Amino acid sequence: MAKVNDILQAKGNEIFSVSPDTTVYAALEILFEKNISALVILDQQKPKGIFTERDYARKVVLKGKSSKETTIKEIMTADLITISPECSIEEAMQIMTNNHIRHLPVVEQEKMTGIISIGDVVKFLLKEQQFIIDTMENYIKGA
Numbered sequence: 555m556a557k558v559n560d561i562l563q564a565k566g567n568e569i570f571s572v573s574p575d576t577t578v579y580a581a582l583e584i585l586f587e588k589n590i591s592a593l594v595i596l597d598q599q600k601p602k603g604i605f606t607e608r609d610y611a612r613k614v615v616l617k618g619k620s621s622k623e624t625t626i627k628e629i630m631t632a633d634l635i636t637i638s639p640e641c642s643i644e645e646a647m648q649i650m651t652n653n654h655i656r657h658l659p660v661v662e663q664e665k666m667t668g669i670i671s672i673g674d675v676v677k678f679l680l681k682e683q684q685f686i687i688d689t690m691e692n693y694i695k696g697a
Contacts, residue, residue, distance in 0.1 A: 558646050558660055558670060559639035561678045567668040569659075571596040572605070574627035578614055581605055581626055592657040594669060595630050601659050601666050603630035608656075636661040639668075647675055 571594040572581050581593055585607065595603040605626050613629035614621055636659045637646055646658055650672055660668040 556643045556678070556682065557639065558637055558641045558643060558658075561643065561670050561674050562639060562660060562668040564678065564681075565668075565670075565674055569594055569666055569669055572626055573597065574602060574625065574630070576626045578605075578610065578619075578621040578624045578626060578629065582610065582621060592669070592671070593626075594659055594666065595626055596666075600664065601634055601636065601661065603627075603632040603634050604657060604659065605630045606657065634659065637670075638662055643675060643678065646670065647672075650675070 570584060570588050570590055572584065574595055574597055584593060585591060592604055592606040594601055595605060603626075609629050609631060610621070613619070614624055619629075635649060635653055635655065637649065639660055639662055641660075650656065650658060656672045658670050659666055660670060
């Protein structure tokens, strides 16, 4: 059974983060620059929340706030759901589905080791399925 750590090994462990006092505008610049849709909020190297494009749309744009004056701590999702690297991919998918979230920080012994998205999960599963199909085709052909 595949684990979240398998996804991290394939995609890497790079984590993009900001502090709670970062302005929303500065965070948006990082999202754009890195072509990502979520940032982890770290306070003294510990994960305290997550900021996503959804947070921006719902908590800044729709509320008429200024992204240059609003800080991340005012709008971040503070109820951070995390998983361990040993969590199964199926369990990670279930957590994302049940909680209507698209990103899961991966934490081991209170330290972040990476972050996965629903896109990472789908990509991994598609690769895994293609490997199985190729293996079965080769077996059937007698290769």
